[in-house]
Amino acid sequence: MGNTSPVGRKVTLSDIAAGCDVSRATVSLVLRGSPLVNKHTRARVEEELRRQGYVYNRAAANLRRRTSSSIALVLNDLANPFFAEFAAGVDEILGNAGYVTLLGSTSESTEREQAVLGSLMEHGPAGIILSPAEGSDAAQLLAAVGATTPVLLFNREVSGNTAACAHWDRLTLDNQRGARLATEHLIGQGHQRIAFYGGHGGSSSCRQRRAGYTEAMQAAGLPIEPNGMVECLPNRLDAVAQCEQLFAGNAAPTAAVCYNDAVALGLMLGLHQRGLQPGRDFALTGFDDIAEAAVSAPPLTTLAVTPRARGRQAAELILQRLQEPSSSSRQTIVPVQLLVRASSCPPHHA
Amino acid sequence: MGNTSPVGRKVTLSDIAAGCDVSRATVSLVLRGSPLVNKHTRARVEEELRRQGYVYNRAAANLRRRTSSSIALVLNDLANPFFAEFAAGVDEILGNAGYVTLLGSTSESTEREQAVLGSLMEHGPAGIILSPAEGSDAAQLLAAVGATTPVLLFNREVSGNTAACAHWDRLTLDNQRGARLATEHLIGQGHQRIAFYGGHGGSSSCRQRRAGYTEAMQAAGLPIEPNGMVECLPNRLDAVAQCEQLFAGNAAPTAAVCYNDAVALGLMLGLHQRGLQPGRDFALTGFDDIAEAAVSAPPLTTLAVTPRARGRQAAELILQRLQEPSSSSRQTIVPVQLLVRASSCPPHHA
DNA sequence: CCTTGCTTTTGGAACGATCCAAATTTACCT
DNA sequence: AGGTAAATTTGGATCGTTCCAAAAGCAAGG
Numbered sequence: 001m002g003n004t005s006p007v008g009r010k011v012t013l014s015d016i017a018a019g020c021d022v023s024r025a026t027v028s029l030v031l032r033g034s035p036l037v038n039k040h041t042r043a044r045v046e047e048e049l050r051r052q053g054y055v056y057n058r059a060a061a062n063l064r065r066r067t068s069s070s071i072a073l074v075l076n077d078l079a080n081p082f083f084a085e086f087a088a089g090v091d092e093i094l095g096n097a098g099y100v101t102l103l104g105s106t107s108e109s110t111e112r113e114q115a116v117l118g119s120l121m122e123h124g125p126a127g128i129i130l131s132p133a134e135g136s137d138a139a140q141l142l143a144a145v146g147a148t149t150p151v152l153l154f155n156r157e158v159s160g161n162t163a164a165c166a167h168w169d170r171l172t173l174d175n176q177r178g179a180r181l182a183t184e185h186l187i188g189q190g191h192q193r194i195a196f197y198g199g200h201g202g203s204s205s206c207r208q209r210r211a212g213y214t215e216a217m218q219a220a221g222l223p224i225e226p227n228g229m230v231e232c233l234p235n236r237l238d239a240v241a242q243c244e245q246l247f248a249g250n251a252a253p254t255a256a257v258c259y260n261d262a263v264a265l266g267l268m269l270g271l272h273q274r275g276l277q278p279g280r281d282f283a284l285t286g287f288d289d290i291a292e293a294a295v296s297a298p299p300l301t302t303l304a305v306t307p308r309a310r311g312r313q314a315a316e317l318i319l320q321r322l323q324e325p326s327s328s329s330r331q332t333i334v335p336v337q338l339l340v341r342a343s344s345c346p347p348h349h350a
Numbered sequence: 351m352g353n354t355s356p357v358g359r360k361v362t363l364s365d366i367a368a369g370c371d372v373s374r375a376t377v378s379l380v381l382r383g384s385p386l387v388n389k390h391t392r393a394r395v396e397e398e399l400r401r402q403g404y405v406y407n408r409a410a411a412n413l414r415r416r417t418s419s420s421i422a423l424v425l426n427d428l429a430n431p432f433f434a435e436f437a438a439g440v441d442e443i444l445g446n447a448g449y450v451t452l453l454g455s456t457s458e459s460t461e462r463e464q465a466v467l468g469s470l471m472e473h474g475p476a477g478i479i480l481s482p483a484e485g486s487d488a489a490q491l492l493a494a495v496g497a498t499t500p501v502l503l504f505n506r507e508v509s510g511n512t513a514a515c516a517h518w519d520r521l522t523l524d525n526q527r528g529a530r531l532a533t534e535h536l537i538g539q540g541h542q543r544i545a546f547y548g549g550h551g552g553s554s555s556c557r558q559r560r561a562g563y564t565e566a567m568q569a570a571g572l573p574i575e576p577n578g579m580v581e582c583l584p585n586r587l588d589a590v591a592q593c594e595q596l597f598a599g600n601a602a603p604t605a606a607v608c609y610n611d612a613v614a615l616g617l618m619l620g621l622h623q624r625g626l627q628p629g630r631d632f633a634l635t636g637f638d639d640i641a642e643a644a645v646s647a648p649p650l651t652t653l654a655v656t657p658r659a660r661g662r663q664a665a666e667l668i669l670q671r672l673q674e675p676s677s678s679s680r681q682t683i684v685p686v687q688l689l690v691r692a693s694s695c696p697p698h699h700a
Numbered sequence: 701c702c703t704t705g706c707t708t709t710t711g712g713a714a715c716g717a718t719c720c721a722a723a724t725t726t727a728c729c730t
Numbered sequence: 731a732g733g734t735a736a737a738t739t740t741g742g743a744t745c746g747t748t749c750c751a752a753a754a755g756c757a758a759g760g
């Protein structure tokens with residue numbers, strides 16, 4: 001496993017010291033910009049650094065100083081544009097702060113998650129930003145990351161004995177309110193039979209969104225039909241496949257609140273296949289505002305969560321935590337914004 | 351810059367050694383699964399490792415062994431789904447091989463690229479997978495990464511004195527052939543006035559695609575109009591904005607080969623705004639086959655490049671290079687596949 | 701009991717940086 | 731010049747691991 005490549009002899013601090021006849025300690029001071037060292041010697045050392053093409057060995061420094069200059073970013077699905085944007089935001093802030101991002105992608109598998117976390121921990125990250133795979137168990141996660149490394153949980157809750165990791169910081173979207181807003185909007189458009197489409201009941205974000213949907217329906221005195229909640233994987237493909245389930249009952253819905261944009265776009269395709277035109281014959285909303293939501297046909301009403309900004313925020317939160325390791329844990333809930341586009345039409349009376 | 355977080359006292363190899371009364375060397379042997387150590391002591395040591403919750407310090411080991419267990423992945427635009435998929439593929443393979451991925455995103459800025467590479471180099475990666483920012487200069491890149499760390503150049507060429515980094519491995523798409531296929535397909539559909547839309551002449555991939563387009567046009571004896579090549583940034587927004595340029599001349603094109611899918615999707619929007627229906631009044635093709643290409647209205651004819659598979663391939667190439675550091679450099683050109691969908695209609699005779 | 705030849709274990713010196721207390725040089729004042 | 735304070739510089743120990751040569755333990759054979 002790994003570790004095969006011997007690195008061609010590199011220039012070290014001692015080489016520089018020897019090269020301009022000072023001690024290693026002095027060179028080290030120059031490198032760290034200490035004011036203790038004399039102007040003149042500093043210049044000589046810096047010249048020598050350039051001349052030999054020195055590159056700092058941060059691993060060695062971190063070993064001695066018992067610090068870390070990396071932060072692990074572990075995502076359940078990097079290929080999803082939502083997380084890709086998120087990762088870009090994280091890396092931007094961490095890079096500016098002088099940290100390097102250790103990437104880990106778990107592909108929604110808890111076994112892989114354990115393996116990835118284990119491997120990353122061996123590199124001693126200063127902190128971990130984790131969007132857990134579906135079904136992640138609190139105790140297992142804690143065993144993998146240990147008790148000393150700060151964790152920022154993003155996007156999802158974990159199951160099991162959550163008391164064990166109650167001290168972790170959290171950054172989550174206001175899923176419930178978002179789904180409520182979408183549902184209220186559809187109700188406002190005049191819809192009565194509204195379904196909740198897609199997602200998997202096992203994931204916390206899905207449960208929260210369903211709760212928001214249910215809340216709005218009940219507040220409006222509208223019933224939730226037996227086939228009013230259809231499960232599907234949170235991707236386009238399965239969303240197309242499960243479409244027929246929506247129309248299995250006798251009173252078909254005229255609108256659907258979808259788990260996320262990918263599902264909504266898949267549902268659009270499925271509707272087309274049934275001869276229904278989304279945005280005219282059927283109203284629907286998404287969640288995330290991924291790039292293609294604005295350009296789909298029709299453009300998708302959805303909830304903006306600005307993933308890049310979330311990434312930046314996550315990075316800032318973990319950096320803050322490193323500054324004050326013992327301050328009490330912080331739970332941040334991100335407000336989401338309803339973007340009304342053409343997909344959420346009023347009901348079509350054919 | 352970085353390095354703020356002291357790490358809560360960790361369990362070391364010496365702690366284990368003391369805990370079960372053997373030497374550090376023996377514990378080290380156990381950790382590496384050496385056959386030298388006695389069955390019985392191995393069991394004792396392993397028990398103690400578990401008991402104290404030891405986690406291996408790979409940085410220390412790498413320092414002593416002068417090896418590295420990380421590989422840097424530097425991308426010009428992580429937020430682009432194409433690169434996100436690519437990154438997922440890279441991380442998958444590297445993770446399996448026991449390496450950790452150091453992520454760096456440059457946002458298409460050469461200054462940031464220099465900074466990111468500099469910072470990553472300090473962590474001593476065994477190799478670098480680099481998709482350079484537009485306008486990257488060979489000499490500058492070489493200065494940033496040094497001569498000893500192997501580099502795999504992905505997706506783009508670099509400008510300047512390329513002799514300096516001629517020994518780098520390369521993985522590039524067959525841009526020219528792809529664009530030629532798309533152009534030939536449109537010609538086959540009966541189009542005569544075909545434009546090349548989008549991209550920036552400064553990027554090597556754009557030049558190559560234009561070359562393929564030109565080749566096909568010339569082979570068919572078709573002229574390239576003065577406004578036959580329109581520049582725009584390779585994103586949806588600018589593609590919408592520059593749309594009118596296509597129709598500035600007196601003989602408007604009836605079809606366009608677009609630089610990539612994002613541009614094609616933007617152009618679709620722009621066409622709509624002019625009252626033209628893409629796929630009926632105007633034919634167009636993309637490049638990349640991003641997820642939304644299949645579900646746009648109309649579905650987009652494009653060139654499949656399977657970015658995730660490319661990521662896996664890139665990772666495998668750099669791992670091979672680490673195995674044989676001195677074998678001659680390898681230039682891999684990935685064939686691309688034309689996917690015909692509804693956007694590339696025959697000309698519409700209104 | 702003493703070799704001889706295994707198998708197993710081990711102390712100490714690396715790796716490339718930083719820390720610390722102490723040594724050296726320079727500057728300033730009487 | 732002599733003395734003291736401030737400014738610079740420095741040797742060695744150290745971080746957590748691996749390497750290496752040598753030591754120790756052990757069994758069998760004479």
